[in-house]
C-alpha cells in the first residue's frame with residue numbers, strides 16, 4: 001500500500017516536471033528570438049519576481065536628489081492630510097500602504113507624480129506599482145489630486161527625507 005502511494009507520487013511528480021519543462025522550453029526559445037530584435041531592458045522584468053521591477057517612469061535622479069522648494073513643501077504637508085493620504089501612509093511606520101520614509105530617495109518625481117495622479121492605471125501598467133500592489137494587497141485609490149498639488153506633496157516628501165537625513169547626521 002505504502003509502495004503504491006510512493007509510486008503514484010513519483011508519476012505525478014514526473015508529469016509535473018515534464019509539463020513545466022515543456023512549457024518553459026518553448027517560452028525561452030520564443031523570448032530569446034524576440035529579445036534579440038527588441039530592446040532587452042524591459043523584457044526580463046515582466047515575468048520574473050526575483051529581479052527588481054523596472055519602470056519607464058523611474059529612470060534618472062531620485063526626487064530627493066533634485067533641488068528642494070520649502071514653500072511648496074509646506075503646502076504639500078497640508079495636502080497630504082486634506083487629500084486623505086494619512087489614512088494609509090505615515091513616515092517611519094507602515095499603516096495599510098507603504099511607509100513613505102525615504103520614498104524620495106527610492107523613486108523619481110515623475111514616477112511619484114504618476115502614482116499619485118493615476119494610481120489605478122499605474123497598478124496595471126507600471127511594474128513597480130504592480131509589485132507594491134502585490135506586496136500590500138491593496139489598491140491605492142485616486143484621491144482626485146491636481147498635478148500642481150501632486151508636485152507640492154512630492155516636495156513635502158523630499159523635505160521629510162532631507163530633515164531625517166540632517167537629524168541622523170547630527
Ligand code: HEC
Nearest residue numbers: 083084085087088097098112116132133136138139140143
Ligand atoms: C486606501 C489607502 C491609500 C490612500 C488613501 C493613499 N494611498 Fe498611496 N499607496 C497605497 C498603497 C496600497 C500603495 C502601493 C501601491 C498600490 O497597491 O496601489 C501606495 C503607494 C503610494 C506611493 C508609492 C510608495 C513607494 O514606496 O514607492 C506613494 C508615493 C503614495 N502612495 C502616495 C500617496 C499620496 C500622496 C496619497 C494621498 C493623495 C495616497 N498615497 C493615498 C495606499 C493608499
